Amino acid sequence: MxxxxxxxxxxxxxxxxxxxxxxxxxxxxxxxxxxxxxxxxxxxxxxxxxxxxxxxxxxxxxxxxxxxLLRDLCLNQSKKDGFYHVIGQSSPRGISSQRRVVVPRNAPKKKVLDDLQSMPRARSIISECGRVPRIKNSRLLRTLQAYPYFEDKRYVIKSLAQYVNLRHLAVEVGSISSIFTSFTRLWNLHILILCCWKVFTAPAEIWRMPQLRHIEMTGVRFYLPEPSSDDVVVMENLLVLKGIANFRCSEEVVKRIPNIKKLKIQYFGRGGIEQDDDYCVNNIRHLCKLESLYVRRHYGFIASLSVLTFPQSLKKLNLDMYGDFEWEKILEKIGALPLLEKFKLWEGCFGTGKWEMVEGQFPSLKHLQLFACPNLKQWTAESSSIFPRLEKLHLSDMRQLKEIPTQIGDIPTLQKISMKDCGESAVMCAKEIVEEQVELQGEDLPFHVQVWVQRKNEALVQNLAGPNFEVYALQY
Structure with a gap:
């Protein structure tokens, strides 16, 4: 710490x-x-x-x-034991024998360069400023953490050939090709976090690195090639796979990542006419240990992804479907997930303009967020037993929504309803929910409502404000 x-x-x-x-x-x-x-x-x-x-x-x-005070104790003890050295601070043991190096955010560039060149035994470099010059004897280096950055934007690596013992690599790079040319040498790599603002494809060798536990790519687009059927390596340690573009979840891929827990994927148009089954997204249901899934469909991607299916193990689901994706085709499958606790639904559309909930759906859901579904007008429930464990409901940019289920006010675990830039009718519906519960339970309710409205509409709803109903003006 x-x-x-x-x-x-x-x-x-x-x-x-x-x-x-x-x-x-x-x-x-x-x-x-x-x-x-x-x-x-x-x-x-x-x-x-x-x-x-x-x-x-x-x-x-x-x-x-x-x-x-505890941080000071950490620093003092680290100096005493030689556990790590902070550049710019004194070291009783000298810096030549240091194995862990911390580069603070305000470290002078020359001091960083001089100190690192004097540390031939460095095993770990943790930089808060993004500046890490090449050091001598880098074959000993196991941890290189220079991301997220604060000042300098890139730690440009020309080659990874010398980092043969590297376990943890988290950097932003200017050229991804320089990373992957020597990728096959990094057999000990556990953590790979790269940020690059260019489109790139990983080498096929990435499927032959069984030590990998976490792969995360940010920036523009990162494509993952399909594994060859000739390879027999199963990546049993891989738990996190984030930032994959146009991920094709083939049967071969499912076999290779049996223990994956977190998956974040995005789909982009590639100039052709994509079909739902081109990416085998129905095979996601076979990732039986998956707990967190994020799927984003970008502008220009033609396929609807309506054949998406989910494993019963899923606890968190974030779906961002640009354009005409119809939620009615998939909500029943989502509502049946027994362990789902967090669900975010972004954009897309409701073809009928309605969301009619039935009893037994979303048995474990605690957090629900609906964002920018422009044609959802009616949200109703046929049963009084909906969202039995819901704690927080967030509605944002739902300007056409006229009503929300009044049964939400009866949920015993409910803590908060948050509404931003929603229609006046939906706001009035939330106010009625509060008033009804005040009559039943008194003003000391276990939940409250927060509403953010455009400044031009603030006066229309400000008179609704009360102990359990807060109204704020949006700043934009």
């Missing part, structure tokens, strides 16, 4: 990946290293050694902080 800047909110996923790549964790009781890391983190939180910075919609810790 001491390697991060003072008062920083530290992303838990970044911390966990560093723990894994540094080799601090050991397998235990058949659990993944990531699961073990989260258990240790929660133990530190329970002991009040680590502070919770932000909790996700379903209760998972997303960011943590460390008290200034």
């Amino acid at each position: 001491g390697v991060f800047e003072e008062d920083d909110s530290v992303r838990v996923s970044t911390l966990v990946k560093l723990w894994v790549s540094e080799g601090f964790l050991r397998p235990m009781n058949g659990k993944s290293l990531e699961t073990i890391a989260i258990e240790f983190l929660r133990d530190l939180v329970d002991r009040n050694l680590i502070l919770v910075g932000k909790v996700g919609k379903t209760g998972n810790i997303k960011f943590v902080k460390i008290h200034d």
Whole structure:
């Protein structure tokens, strides 16, 4: 924790990946290293050694902080033990023997260059400023974390040939071809996070790297080639695959990633006429350990993806379907998922203008977000038992929506309804839900409603404001 800047909110996923790549964790009781890391983190939180910075919609810790006094203790102990060296600070043991190097955000460029050249035994470099010059004896390097960046935008790697022991690589690069030309040498790589603003395709050798646990690509487009049927490597350790363009979930791919938990994919038009079955998205249901799925359909992509199917293990689902994608074709399948806790639905359309819910759907859902579905006008429920575990409902840019199910107010777990830039009729419906519950339970309700409206409409709904109904003006 001491390697991060003072008062920083530290992303838990970044911390966990560093723990894994540094080799601090050991397998235990058949659990993944990531699961073990989260258990240790929660133990530190329970002991009040680590502070919770932000909790996700379903209760998972997303960011943590460390008290200034405890951070000082980390820094002092690291100096005493020679655990890591912060560039710009003194080191009682000298810097030549240091194995872990931290580059703070405001480190002078010349100081970074001079210090790193004096550290022939460096195993880990964690940079908060994005600047990491090439160092001597880089064959020893196991961790290179220079992303996300703050000042400089790119850590340009000319070749990875010398980084043969690298386990953790998280950088932004100018040219992706220079990364992949020597990719076959990185047999020890566990974490691969790359940001590149050019379209690129990974080499086929990526399917022969069984140590990989996390692949994440951001920037423009990252294409993943299909594995060859001649290869027999099963990537049992791979848990996260993010940023894949036009992902084809063939039977061969399903066999190669049996333990995948998080999958983030995007579909772009390629000038032809795509069909639903071109990408085998119905095979996603065979990823039986998948817990989190994000699918985005961009402008120009012709296929509707209406044949999407989902594994019963899914807990989080984020669907962003540009254009004329009809949600009626897929909502019944989504509502039947027994473990789904978080569901975000973006754009697309409702061909009938209605969403009619039936009893038994979404049994575990805690967080629901609807965003920019322009022709959804009526949202009704035929049963009083809907969303039995719902905690938060967020509606954004739903200007045509006239009503929301009044049964939502009866949900015992409900904590919050949030509405941004929605139609006046839907806002009035939310107000009626609050008034009805006030009559039944009194003003001390377990939930409240927050409404954001355009400034020109603020006066129309401001008189609705009350103890459980808050009205705000949008700033744009």
